[in-house]
Amino acid sequence: MREIQASRREPFSKNDIAFTKKPSLSLMQKLEILSDSAKYDVACTSSGVERKGDKTGIGNTVSGGICHSFSADGRCISLLKVLFTNECIYDCKYCINRKSNDVKRTSFTPQEICDLTIEFYRRNYIEGLFLSSGILHNPNYTSELIYEALYKLRNEYRFQGYIHVKAIPGTDPVLVQKLGLLADRMSVNLELPTAEGLKQLAPNKHRKSILTPMRQIQNGIMSNKNELMLYQNAPRFVPAGQSTQVIVGATPESDYEIVTVAENLYQKFDLKRVFYSAFVKVNEDKSLPALPGGPPLLREHRLYQADWLLRFYGFEAKELLSEDRPNFNVLLDPKCDWALRHLELFPVEINQADYQMLLRIPGIGVKSAGRIIRARKSTRLTFEHLKKLGIVLKRALYFITCNGKMMYNTKIEEDYITRNLLSVKEKLPIDAGGITYKQLSLFDDKTFLESQSGAETLKPHQIKEFQEEIIRVS
Numbered sequence: 001m002r003e004i005q006a007s008r009r010e011p012f013s014k015n016d017i018a019f020t021k022k023p024s025l026s027l028m029q030k031l032e033i034l035s036d037s038a039k040y041d042v043a044c045t046s047s048g049v050e051r052k053g054d055k056t057g058i059g060n061t062v063s064g065g066i067c068h069s070f071s072a073d074g075r076c077i078s079l080l081k082v083l084f085t086n087e088c089i090y091d092c093k094y095c096i097n098r099k100s101n102d103v104k105r106t107s108f109t110p111q112e113i114c115d116l117t118i119e120f121y122r123r124n125y126i127e128g129l130f131l132s133s134g135i136l137h138n139p140n141y142t143s144e145l146i147y148e149a150l151y152k153l154r155n156e157y158r159f160q161g162y163i164h165v166k167a168i169p170g171t172d173p174v175l176v177q178k179l180g181l182l183a184d185r186m187s188v189n190l191e192l193p194t195a196e197g198l199k200q201l202a203p204n205k206h207r208k209s210i211l212t213p214m215r216q217i218q219n220g221i222m223s224n225k226n227e228l229m230l231y232q233n234a235p236r237f238v239p240a241g242q243s244t245q246v247i248v249g250a251t252p253e254s255d256y257e258i259v260t261v262a263e264n265l266y267q268k269f270d271l272k273r274v275f276y277s278a279f280v281k282v283n284e285d286k287s288l289p290a291l292p293g294g295p296p297l298l299r300e301h302r303l304y305q306a307d308w309l310l311r312f313y314g315f316e317a318k319e320l321l322s323e324d325r326p327n328f329n330v331l332l333d334p335k336c337d338w339a340l341r342h343l344e345l346f347p348v349e350i351n352q353a354d355y356q357m358l359l360r361i362p363g364i365g366v367k368s369a370g371r372i373i374r375a376r377k378s379t380r381l382t383f384e385h386l387k388k389l390g391i392v393l394k395r396a397l398y399f400i401t402c403n404g405k406m407m408y409n410t411k412i413e414e415d416y417i418t419r420n421l422l423s424v425k426e427k428l429p430i431d432a433g434g435i436t437y438k439q440l441s442l443f444d445d446k447t448f449l450e451s452q453s454g455a456e457t458l459k460p461h462q463i464k465e466f467q468e469e470i471i472r473v474s
């Protein structure tokens with residue numbers, strides 16, 4: 001196998017790392033800076049890989065998604081979600097860590113990443129690690145440090161918990177391959193939906209350098225699957241698949257363009273997830289939109305709903321939106337909106353509709369559609385049955401019949417149904433005072449931070465405080 005040459009040729013040694021020149025910070029101070037710097041990265045769910053600890057190390061992973069929780073606004077929170085470094089040689093206009101910003105900079109060492117992960121794991125705070133990074137010196141240099149951290153975790157500490165690591169565009173493919181053999185999930189951020197947007201706001205990044213590692217990881221996963229069929233004990237490569245993140249609202253792309261890009265990524269790159277991140281304006285820059293109403297969280301929410309429809313409900317992007325109708329309805333979720341534009345297909349007889357059609361009925365999800373299909377084998381379903389099966393009848397009732405009858409004498413008419421659907425309160429990522437952007441910080445509790453300054457381990461009562469904080473936010 002070709003050896004990684006590039007970073008070895010660089011004039012940097014690990015002893016030269018910028019953080020050795022900075023005022024020395026305690027591990028907790030670094031953690032404060034580097035967990036806060038990571039909060040805009042949303043691509044962090046952990047579901048998708050199942051691995052039992054084999055008693056030779058610590059940790060395990062559960063495909064039910066053990067190392068993530070979700071805040072009230074639907075954002076994913078990973079309790080050890082940190083950057084390796086917030087140093088960066090690039091100047092992406094939307095990013096708090098861009099090189100032109102005057103922010104406190106620091107970097108972990110590989111050993112510190114191991115210490116934090118293991119200590120937090122042992123204290124039951126986390127069940128995995130989400131490690132992203134700015135770019136220190138160059139992509140290979142940074143990726144080598146990350147590799148060293150992961151290698152130590154897996155081989156010295158025998159850590160078998162979940163690891164999600166970012167692949168830095170421009171990293172040598174050999175290094176990407178080596179990282180993929182240690183991580184459960186990898187992600188390469190697309191950042192902006194189009195090459196044009198990227199050019200405008202991230203002039204140091206290029207679409208090709210983002211798609212190249214994405215393709216490499218996809219091919220690696222495919223060939224690993226074949227290998228595993230032949231050799232059960234072959235090392236696993238990115239077993240939880242790859243994901244990406246797209247910033248929404250920093251550039252003028254429509255929802256239609258964004259869902260079309262997401263659909264292409266799912267189809268052509270086999271991505272496990274596309275994460276949408278409402279643009280949060282953290283820098284003053286004339287090329288950034290003003291966003292007087294704050295981050296477009298409602299738009300982000302609609303995109304997640306549409307993404308769900310693409311992945312699990314058999315919808316295509318072109319069914320949901322079009323060039324003539326390029327953005328989602330802010331008042332109705334994309335499935336209700338689609339149903340209202342296709343009233344000619346409704347009402348659907350619940351005792352006869354096929355699975356695909358059931359999935360298209362507002363108020364019926366993947367699980368409840370499956371339950372209907374199974375229950376129909378033994379009886380003809382009534383509205384009473386549907387309630388018990390968990391169908392959301394306050395949405396579905398306008399679109400279905402049971403044994404030829406609707407639940408009430410309702411009109412199949414767009415305005416009438418829209419008015420009634422709008423009276424059903426939808427759970428949105430918006431609080432009573434307007435749109436908010438909040439993400440769990442390890443340091444939300446300042447007294448906790450102050451009490452920790454200089455300390456490198458956590459005390460039992462602080463563990464309790466921390467756990468209460470976790471429960472409160474999630």
Ligand code: SF4
Nearest residue numbers: 088090092095098134
């Ligand atoms: S590469 Fe761009 S987005 Fe990533 S840390 Fe650097 S400036 Fe921020």
